[in-house]
Amino acid sequence: MFEINIALRNIKARRRQTTFSVIAVALSVAIIIVSMSMLTGFRENIIETTIENQAHIMVLPKENEDYISLYYGLEGFIREQEGVAAVSSYYKGNAAIQYRHNVEGAVLSGVRPVDEDRVLNVKKDMIAGEFESITRSGNRIILGSKLADKLEVGMDDTVTVSFPGSKPSDFKITGIIQRGTSADETLAYANLEQVQDFYGKSGIVTGIGIRVSDVYAVEPLADRIELETGYDAESWMEQSSEILNLLDTQKQFVFIFYLMIFAISGFSIANILTMIVMEKVGEIGMLLAMGTSRKSILGIFLLEAGILGIIGVIIGTVLGYVSCILLISYTIPVPPEMYFGLDHLPIRIAPKNFLTAGTFSMIINILAGINPARRASKMDPVEAIHSV
Amino acid sequence: MSKENIIQITDLTKVYGDGVKIKALDNVNLTIGRGEFMAIVGPSGSGKSTLLNMIGILDTPTSGTITLDRVDITKASEKERSKMRNQKLGFIFQYHHLLPDFNAVENVMMPLLINGIKPSNARAKAHTMLKEVGLGERVNHRPKQLSGGENQRVAIARALANSPDIVIGDELTGNLDSGTSEKIYELLRKLNREHDQTFILVTHDERMAEKTERIIRLVDGKITEDKST
Numbered sequence: 001m002f003e004i005n006i007a008l009r010n011i012k013a014r015r016r017q018t019t020f021s022v023i024a025v026a027l028s029v030a031i032i033i034v035s036m037s038m039l040t041g042f043r044e045n046i047i048e049t050t051i052e053n054q055a056h057i058m059v060l061p062k063e064n065e066d067y068i069s070l071y072y073g074l075e076g077f078i079r080e081q082e083g084v085a086a087v088s089s090y091y092k093g094n095a096a097i098q099y100r101h102n103v104e105g106a107v108l109s110g111v112r113p114v115d116e117d118r119v120l121n122v123k124k125d126m127i128a129g130e131f132e133s134i135t136r137s138g139n140r141i142i143l144g145s146k147l148a149d150k151l152e153v154g155m156d157d158t159v160t161v162s163f164p165g166s167k168p169s170d171f172k173i174t175g176i177i178q179r180g181t182s183a184d185e186t187l188a189y190a191n192l193e194q195v196q197d198f199y200g201k202s203g204i205v206t207g208i209g210i211r212v213s214d215v216y217a218v219e220p221l222a223d224r225i226e227l228e229t230g231y232d233a234e235s236w237m238e239q240s241s242e243i244l245n246l247l248d249t250q251k252q253f254v255f256i257f258y259l260m261i262f263a264i265s266g267f268s269i270a271n272i273l274t275m276i277v278m279e280k281v282g283e284i285g286m287l288l289a290m291g292t293s294r295k296s297i298l299g300i301f302l303l304e305a306g307i308l309g310i311i312g313v314i315i316g317t318v319l320g321y322v323s324c325i326l327l328i329s330y331t332i333p334v335p336p337e338m339y340f341g342l343d344h345l346p347i348r349i350a351p352k353n354f355l356t357a358g359t360f361s362m363i364i365n366i367l368a369g370i371n372p373a374r375r376a377s378k379m380d381p382v383e384a385i386h387s388v
Numbered sequence: 389m390s391k392e393n394i395i396q397i398t399d400l401t402k403v404y405g406d407g408v409k410i411k412a413l414d415n416v417n418l419t420i421g422r423g424e425f426m427a428i429v430g431p432s433g434s435g436k437s438t439l440l441n442m443i444g445i446l447d448t449p450t451s452g453t454i455t456l457d458r459v460d461i462t463k464a465s466e467k468e469r470s471k472m473r474n475q476k477l478g479f480i481f482q483y484h485h486l487l488p489d490f491n492a493v494e495n496v497m498m499p500l501l502i503n504g505i506k507p508s509n510a511r512a513k514a515h516t517m518l519k520e521v522g523l524g525e526r527v528n529h530r531p532k533q534l535s536g537g538e539n540q541r542v543a544i545a546r547a548l549a550n551s552p553d554i555v556i557g558d559e560l561t562g563n564l565d566s567g568t569s570e571k572i573y574e575l576l577r578k579l580n581r582e583h584d585q586t587f588i589l590v591t592h593d594e595r596m597a598e599k600t601e602r603i604i605r606l607v608d609g610k611i612t613e614d615k616s617t
Contacts, residue, residue, distance in 0.1 A: 002502060290474060290498060385483075
């Protein structure tokens with residue numbers, strides 16, 4: 001393989017110029033890796049928050065109906081479906097909560113605590129008391145942290161919950177929950193049966209929340225439930241479709257910028273190769289005279305492009321990785337109102353991004369080598385030899 | 389001449405140019421025997437280099453045929469032509485065109501490697517060749533570290549590496565002083581006698597041409613003289 005030998009020597013003999021091309025490739029790869037890691041981090045962060053804070057599928061009443069009656073049967077049917085990890089029926093209604101002279105509006109959710117925790121992981125958000133405490137006898141309630149602040153209440157205080165058409169009832173506060181979202185301002189949890197009684201709606205719920213084992217395979221499951229039960233089943237993807245579409249559109253735009261950055265590094269490879277070919281006209285002529293095939297000459301210069309590219313990609317990958325690590329350790333703050341509630345730049349190191357950036361860079365570097373390599377391989381040996 | 393013919397040129401014509409046509413070679417007929425040591429002379433533009441490029445399979449004729457070792461090279465494919473250049477021909481040009489980033493022995497190895505010979509065998513052969521041209525002590529020097537004459541010797545060793553039937557030299561002493569030129573000619577003569585290879589040298593230096601066995605004189609693309617010395 002004398003071609004590899006010649007390619008390597010050509011590169012080694014021009015260490016200074018080739019170093020610049022390698023740096024150009026490395027920087028382009030590193031920049032794109034960091035940028036991709038930010039986008040991935042951003043996307044995953046949004047998805048994570050979404051699937052963490054809401055049920056993966058919400059089964060809602062049929063069209064023109066307000067409630068789901070006979071929900072035990074429906075719950076049983078859903079539990080049997082493949083991919084369903086947990087199911088929680090709930091009754092959600094508006095209510096006013098009063099403590100002394102403070103009155104606040106709230107969304108009162110009647111749940112079975114064990115089921116609700118399986119679907120929404122609520123236990124870990126409890127900052128005071130136990131989530132299961134609402135099942136104990138007597139009226140018990142758990143309030144969102146901000147709602148509790150506004151009412152100026154604490155543990156063991158008793159609040160009055162009222163709703164037009166219902167008899168005002170006293171509930172004892174046995175827990176404070178902080179989910180970290182705007183829901184904390186209106187959230188109130190009580191036991192399902194007590195809430196149903198409070199609204200005078202025994203035996204019916206307003207919805208069923210479902211947690212699935214594979215959050216990305218949620219659509220077919222939702223479709224199946226909808227088709228077989230007639231109830232409206234909305235997946236988290238459907239509920240967050242707007243923001244997900246926005247992210248996809250952004251991805252396409254950013255890809256154009258990636259191509260431009262790669263093109264710049266490609267040009268630097270094309271530049272150095274053109275220079276080498278121009279300097280080596282006589283030697284290329286001699287190699288042809290000695291019987292080197294045109295294919296081999298083409299191979300020599302494509303190899304040079306490949307070698308420069310691969311060194312650049314390796315350095316760029318390491319550089320990109322180190323940059324990501326640094327960006328992760330130095331949390332960079334961003335305004336949350338512009339970034340869907342994120343307060344710092346999210347960075348996710350995903351192998352797929354490294355692979356994509358490296359592969360694209362290599363393809364463009366080899367393409368950049370084609371023109372100079374072809375020019376070298378198409379030389380007329382007589383003209384080339386006598387050009388000096 | 390009792391020698392077996394290695395080159396047979398029949399009615400060879402080469403015309404250059406699209407508009408104004410220039411006849412570089414005009415119906416040339418020539419037979420060259422194996423092991424001949426000969427010179428092609430003539431003024432600039434007489435067609436001597438063109439003839440040499442035809443024999444070296446670097447250029448194609450407009451009409452006529454050339455047979456090298458009974459193979460008609462005018463009908464050969466690009467691949468066959470490359471293979472023949474590698475195995476049957478050795479080239480020495482006015483400028484040595486050694487690869488500057490490779491040392492002497494690596495440069496001499498190059499045609500052997502192109503021929504697919506194992507690097508260890510190629511290296512051994514290259515060492516032998518460099519010893520033969522008197523550079524046994526300078527095998528690891530790069531072209532930049534060698535004199536003009538030494539580089540031309542490396543080029544000779546490279547031309548002979550694959551033991552070709554024919555060695556062609558185009559003004560190969562054009563860049564050297566007369567003392568060095570003479571030594572190079574003596575070396576070529578010695579190699580010619582030892583290896584029984586055909587040497588065809590193009591030169592405009594009559595004094596050098598006189599040192600060969602046969603002189604072909606070209607004027608305006610025609611052979612005007614063919615004499616044995």
